[in-house]
Amino acid sequence: MSDPFINMYSDTVTRPTPEMRQAIAEAECGDDMSGDDPTVNRLEAMVAERLEKEAAVFACSGTQSNQMGVRTHCQPGDELLIADTGHIANFEAGGPAVLSGVTCRLLPGENGMIDVDDLEGKLRADNQHLCRTRLVCVENTTNAGGGRPWSLDQLDRVGQWAHENGLKTHVDGARLFNACVAGGYTAAEATRHYDTVSICFSKGLGCPMGSILVGSAEDMAAARRSRKLFGGALRQAGIVAAAAVYALDHHVDRMADDHANARAFAEALAEHDGIRIDPEDVESNLVFFEIDPEIGDATQLATKALEMGVKVGASGAHRLRACTHLDVDREQVLEAAAIIGRCVEAGVGDLVGSATGPYSRG
Numbered sequence: 001m002s003d004p005f006i007n008m009y010s011d012t013v014t015r016p017t018p019e020m021r022q023a024i025a026e027a028e029c030g031d032d033m034s035g036d037d038p039t040v041n042r043l044e045a046m047v048a049e050r051l052e053k054e055a056a057v058f059a060c061s062g063t064q065s066n067q068m069g070v071r072t073h074c075q076p077g078d079e080l081l082i083a084d085t086g087h088i089a090n091f092e093a094g095g096p097a098v099l100s101g102v103t104c105r106l107l108p109g110e111n112g113m114i115d116v117d118d119l120e121g122k123l124r125a126d127n128q129h130l131c132r133t134r135l136v137c138v139e140n141t142t143n144a145g146g147g148r149p150w151s152l153d154q155l156d157r158v159g160q161w162a163h164e165n166g167l168k169t170h171v172d173g174a175r176l177f178n179a180c181v182a183g184g185y186t187a188a189e190a191t192r193h194y195d196t197v198s199i200c201f202s203k204g205l206g207c208p209m210g211s212i213l214v215g216s217a218e219d220m221a222a223a224r225r226s227r228k229l230f231g232g233a234l235r236q237a238g239i240v241a242a243a244a245v246y247a248l249d250h251h252v253d254r255m256a257d258d259h260a261n262a263r264a265f266a267e268a269l270a271e272h273d274g275i276r277i278d279p280e281d282v283e284s285n286l287v288f289f290e291i292d293p294e295i296g297d298a299t300q301l302a303t304k305a306l307e308m309g310v311k312v313g314a315s316g317a318h319r320l321r322a323c324t325h326l327d328v329d330r331e332q333v334l335e336a337a338a339i340i341g342r343c344v345e346a347g348v349g350d351l352v353g354s355a356t357g358p359y360s361r362g
């Protein structure tokens, strides 16, 4: 049941391993909406303990758990502050506005990360004309910002500044464990100044689905209500929670291999004329690279590469993204780089059509 191509489109493309399927098959289940699913309860307790927070709520997707976080902290008419590449603001179908009546104020960050300098002066005064600045959201690792892990210092600085200024803090940690492995810190350290944290199980952790929101008992009670409102309250969800428990035990440390494979892939791509990438910029499992415009555009290259057996995504006019994950090994990523190199050298500018839709975001 493998893909007919080397699939580096996203880290969401992984299939559950035989061992994970075994854990799923053996999962004890109950009605989670009544609090009676022992596997979901175990997962929530496990993640809360790991992040040194009081409680957690299992969710269907990272979009859902992020939006539960936004709604927990904000009232209609409030504003959140976020880097301009942030997933919450750009790639969640307008969720803050639709689901919570919240506006997003986008700050130009560096590689998807903001610092105290970017935040200073952005806190709006208490005045009837203005929306209330309420929440700071950070993303770790950054996705569209380049797959960067934050430094612990910067995380601490931003979180502390927000709290000193009366704001709430939320981490979009879709790839939090990639950040921990790359950044050399624990998940508890990375989130110690943040009120809520969303983590995806369906990305680098390799689960078929699921995310979790973590925070105080009071905030998680509110988030549980939002989860119900958003249509995400679940029944025998132990089936999927079991995969997440398995992944937390077995798929975190191995992310170092994905990061090494991403770097090796980047180094191989950098060998080819017409491809622009600095392998030093590749710090986790996401690899962004650009092609010279005379070669063609990113969608054309993605289409050609797919024909040749490699799936990557266009993420801008001439920018592409490739991901490493537990379903691609070193040999495959090097083969993928060689194929992409051949496509670039042949040129793709005469192609029409799109293999991968507009721009990939997952």
Ligand SMILES: *Cc1c(COP(=O)(O)O)cnc(C)c1O
Pocket (backbone or CB within 6 Å): 061, 062, 063, 064, 066, 087, 088, 139, 142, 143, 172, 174, 175, 200, 202, 203, 211, 361, 362
């Ligand atoms: C993938 C992702 C999410 C969540 O996306 P879902 O597809 O809803 O699981 C959130 N934030 C970031 C940065 C992501 O990459």
